[in-house]
Amino acid sequence: MILDNRVQQCVVATLSARPAPVAVGPFVVGVDPTTTSPHINYATPRPGSTVTAADVTALVAAFRAAGRKPRLEYVARCAPGLEALLTAAGFVVEARHTYLVCLPDTLRTPPTPAGVDLVEPRTDDQRAALVAAQNEAFGQAAVATGADVARLRRQQAAGGVAVTAVTSSGACAGGGGAAPPADAVSEVAGIAVREPYRRRGLAGAITAATTRRLFDAGVEVAWLEAGGADSWRVYERVGYRPAGERLYVAAD
Incomplete structure (x- = not known):
């Protein structure tokens, strides 16, 4: 509890x-x-x-x-x-999701796929590339608005994490991030890999890199939700474990 x-x-x-x-x-x-x-x-x-x-x-x-x-x-x-x-x-229940947590002593860091670097976006162009890649990976238009970029910039400025997977050719293959910590707890979210770069272990590497940055900054508990069986397996491989249930409820 x-x-x-x-x-x-x-x-x-x-x-x-x-x-x-x-x-x-x-x-x-x-x-x-x-x-x-x-x-x-x-x-x-x-x-x-x-x-x-x-x-x-x-x-x-x-x-x-x-x-x-x-x-x-x-x-x-x-x-x-x-x-x-x-x-x-x-109100109607939209979904019931199990959330998973990772602690510093359970995190496992897999190797980053060859030809990819995991870096923090520092410019607005880099932030836009990350958001566009995330949108594409989640089935949306591969674009980022000025408001999207500003939102990510604010998140980073407040202590949140952003990680971009950049290929040797300079393309953004995906990325992820985490909210600014609250009482040494942070949510990892938006772990995304564009279709051409999937099934190479990149999602696990992004998740672990994002989580490691949180722990290095003093976070004690990282948590996230899995979008399906495949992502659940990815998260468990890097050290996340089921911990509780979250409800999504909405009204017209």
């Missing part, structure tokens, strides 16, 4: 660092005026808080006022009665 609370508090800190966060009773809503994406604009409860039906009603009103879709992500055991309140208010 202690680990659940630490991971949940990490999510609270991440949303509180959005450009225009909104506090609603026991919730924090991470609002980013540059995008309407529900994967960036969502809410989470503070661990240990008591939540009432009136709190949920106020939360929905805050989303409406911000022009965003009501949506939450949270560690299930940190708010055991919340799902029932949300369901009664018309």
Whole structure:
């Protein structure tokens, strides 16, 4: 339960660092005026808080006022009665994901594939290349907006991690990153490899490099979620282990 609370508090800190966060009773809503994406604009409860039906009603009103879709992500055991309140208010569970954690003494670092360097993007052009590669790997348009680049720049400036896989020809093969740590806990996310560079061990190398940078900076717990069986195996090979469940819940 202690680990659940630490991971949940990490999510609270991440949303509180959005450009225009909104506090609603026991919730924090991470609002980013540059995008309407529900994967960036969502809410989470503070661990240990008591939540009432009136709190949920106020939360929905805050989303409406911000022009965003009501949506939450949270560690299930940190708010055991919340799902029932949300369901009664018309929310629907989008997914239940197991989150995995890695500690400094469980991390294993595989070799980086030949012809690839794992580096931190330092310029906006490099940041744009990373975001475009991530978008392409996740089935979206291989482009990066100015807001995307600025978001990544802010994340790095606040202590977050970004790793780009650059080939010997200068192409961006993929990359990943991690949120600025909160109480020595950080979320690793966006691990992506473009199609021509897959099945070479690059995803594991990116994950391990991102995680190693966190631990070198004093992070005690790194956590992430796997997008499927293949990524689950990648993460387990570098030292991540299942730890708990997170809920994704949304309303129209």
